[in-house]
Amino acid sequence: MTGPLSITLNINDNIIFLIYFFIGIGFGFFLERGGFGNSRKLALQFYLRDLTVFKVMFTAIVTGVIGLTFMDAFGWIDLDLIYINPTYLWPGIVGGLIMGVGFVVGGYCPGTSVVGLATLKQDAIFYILGSLFGMFVFGETVPMFKKFFYSGHMGDRLVISKATGMTMGQIGFIIIVVALLGFVGAEKLEKKFGEKE
């Protein structure tokens, strides 16, 4: 069956909501397994003492890249029908920098803070309240800089292969090689700077 099934089989929204609850369980389960419920473990990424964030994230990305490439090749998924994040260059860069500051100051990102809450981490509760407040402030202030919010729009479905004129396979291959080298580097860094258990 060619995915996305919601489109090819025309599945009703309520069933999708139910399915998403179970997808969420898988998501939360593996985040917690990986240690993402612990803010200090996450934050130590930025002091090169614990590179779990990098390792888990890039293994997931590589798994996704390989999976999507082969699912496409096998005819199991129509990539023209899946969600591709739009590219708005300037708000994407500034928003990313702000998120980075928030990550190292707060110790979590939104998804991991929910896993922190699930395992009763008190700091996660304060982080979530802060995030809700930050989003409230964003909603109230974005009308003042609407033009910036839509600036640098390079495309709604702009993938790296299209932007560079290379093929999806070539970009995927580069990502995989860089990630593997990164894993080797991450293991070396942890040996050098990591805390003894």
Added chain:
Amino acid sequence: METKKYSNPYLAGIGLGLVMLIAFWITGLGLGASGAMMRTVVAVEKVVAPEHVEENFYLNKYGGGQKNPFKHWLIFEILGVLAGGMISGAFAGRIKKETNKGPKISKRKRWLFAFIGGGFFGYGARLARGCTSSVALCGGATMALGSWITMMAIFAGAYMAAWFVRKLWI
């Protein structure tokens, strides 16, 4: 400290990647997190000030007119994340009331900075149209140009700020 050790990070990463692939295969939408929080904010604002939600172009996208901000897959997904985190935590004996922090700061200070950091992340996530789940993880896997740029910016911002807040963690 922990009852059981965390999983091998590469195995946890493969697990996450497979969950993401299943999500793409079934719905084509991937994963997310910050959007569910934004929808919660809009839902509250809609109760308190419905005409304000109507007038604000950004809030209107989520809750304008007849739209119910909670009627969205992200809300159900995030409830699942909460349940999944509890299941994994319970199996590993990691459900424990505690605050994770560096040895040099007090709990209260950590809570204050958790709130401030959350505020920054929340603001930035909405500006960049998604957080680490949808932008870095899913956008990374679909090889979206903007997502990779934002992901680099997240790491850059964190590494640049790390030195200034090192007392929080080390």
